[in-house]
Amino acid sequence: MNDLQGKVAVVTGASRGIGEASARALDSIGAQVVLTGRTVEDLERVAEELSNSPVIIPADLAQAGAGTELADRILNEVEGVDVLVNNAGIPMRRLPEKLTEAEIDLVFAINVRSLLTLSIALADSMKARGGGSIINVSSVASVRGPGARVAYAGTKGAVDAMTRALASDWGPDGIRVNSIAPGLIATAIWEESRNTIPGLIEEMEGQIALKRWGFGDDIADVVAFFASDASKYVTGETLVVDGGLARVSASASPQVLPELIE
Numbered sequence: 001m002n003d004l005q006g007k008v009a010v011v012t013g014a015s016r017g018i019g020e021a022s023a024r025a026l027d028s029i030g031a032q033v034v035l036t037g038r039t040v041e042d043l044e045r046v047a048e049e050l051s052n053s054p055v056i057i058p059a060d061l062a063q064a065g066a067g068t069e070l071a072d073r074i075l076n077e078v079e080g081v082d083v084l085v086n087n088a089g090i091p092m093r094r095l096p097e098k099l100t101e102a103e104i105d106l107v108f109a110i111n112v113r114s115l116l117t118l119s120i121a122l123a124d125s126m127k128a129r130g131g132g133s134i135i136n137v138s139s140v141a142s143v144r145g146p147g148a149r150v151a152y153a154g155t156k157g158a159v160d161a162m163t164r165a166l167a168s169d170w171g172p173d174g175i176r177v178n179s180i181a182p183g184l185i186a187t188a189i190w191e192e193s194r195n196t197i198p199g200l201i202e203e204m205e206g207q208i209a210l211k212r213w214g215f216g217d218d219i220a221d222v223v224a225f226f227a228s229d230a231s232k233y234v235t236g237e238t239l240v241v242d243g244g245l246a247r248v249s250a251s252a253s254p255q256v257l258p259e260l261i262e
């Protein structure tokens, strides 16, 4: 059921982290993967370990027109697209008072605008192939209200809202659109904070019910689920994949008065 033989899957932000793990997962179940990101050496390193004739197409998704242009280049290289993993994204950790307009524009350009324009520009190809699956990587930031991340949280809330809206637009064409909201995943996105904020790892782990950070493959397994027929009747959903961070009490102690416990 998880078989993607003969399918073409595009992964943005495939040069490391969650995107790299997703590319590996999709390749392992048979998809030909198109890897995109800015850093060619990293894309080449990822491609070397894939088996199904991976294709590398570098692109900077911060630029106006980048999503549409990338789609054109992809469709010149492969015969069509069945799966799109919109994973590329940047963080933006700032107090609201310190945020500049240029920073707001940048995080929305990459996390929202290019995600939408790339999806729109590849939708016709999916329709022509009888349907497809779009998987948007959002964040628990969209449901949790994190401090000092208002612009980032805004982009991820937009991603989840667009996921539902596109599922409505393209459901009749057989295109499913879902999003994954990762929690704390140990990737480069956290590297600076992990190195500079003492006790960050322990503090964060304390908030997670499963008591560990996630890894790229924790998300990639769910990407493979949404990409394949294992999720054929699921669309417009956001699946939180966070070890129990956003919606589960992480405390092992009872949260009610002792006299109320049976």
Ligand SMILES: NC(=O)c1ccc[n+]([C@@H]2O[C@H](COP(=O)([O-])OP(=O)(O)OC[C@H]3O[C@@H](n4cnc5c(N)ncnc54)[C@H](OP(=O)(O)O)[C@@H]3O)[C@@H](O)[C@H]2O)c1
Binding pocket: 012, 013, 014, 015, 016, 017, 018, 019, 036, 037, 038, 039, 040, 042, 059, 060, 061, 062, 087, 088, 089, 090, 091, 110, 137, 138, 139, 140, 181, 182, 183, 184, 185, 186, 187, 188, 189, 190
């Ligand atoms: N890690 C977490 O805890 C976490 C939690 C929730 C959500 N997420 C989301 O998961 C996604 C992947 O994050 P990650 O943790 O794997 O981060 P990462 O290791 O920093 O990877 C980010 C990816 O996005 C690409 N990218 C960044 N800017 C780009 C641009 N201007 N144009 C094209 N590609 C660009 C990067 O490639 P290049 O640098 O080569 O361009 C890289 O492949 C993001 O959308 C992030 O918001 C992560």
